Amino acid sequence: MIIATANRKFADLAISTNAQYLVSNDRHFDIFKKIDFPPLKVIKLKQFKKILGL
Numbered sequence: 001m002i003i004a005t006a007n008r009k010f011a012d013l014a015i016s017t018n019a020q021y022l023v024s025n026d027r028h029f030d031i032f033k034k035i036d037f038p039p040l041k042v043i044k045l046k047q048f049k050k051i052l053g054l
Contacts, residue, residue, distance in 0.1 A: 015040055023048045 007028055014022040016037045022029060022042045029042040043051075 009013065011040065021051075 007026060010022065010024070011029065011032070013019075015023050020041065022032075022040055023045055024042060032040045032042045
């Protein structure tokens with residue numbers, strides 16, 4: 001996986017807690033769109049606000 005070390009902790013946390021989403025505008029997390037495992041749905045802040053109805 002090609003994720004900067006500084007960002008890896010956020011991906012690790014989201015995966016280990018079975019988070020529904022990882023909310024980030026960082027394009028480095030786009031790698032999760034191309035792989036099936038570990039399952040992690042990365043969405044942009046704009047998408048998350050829509051989900052929340054904001």
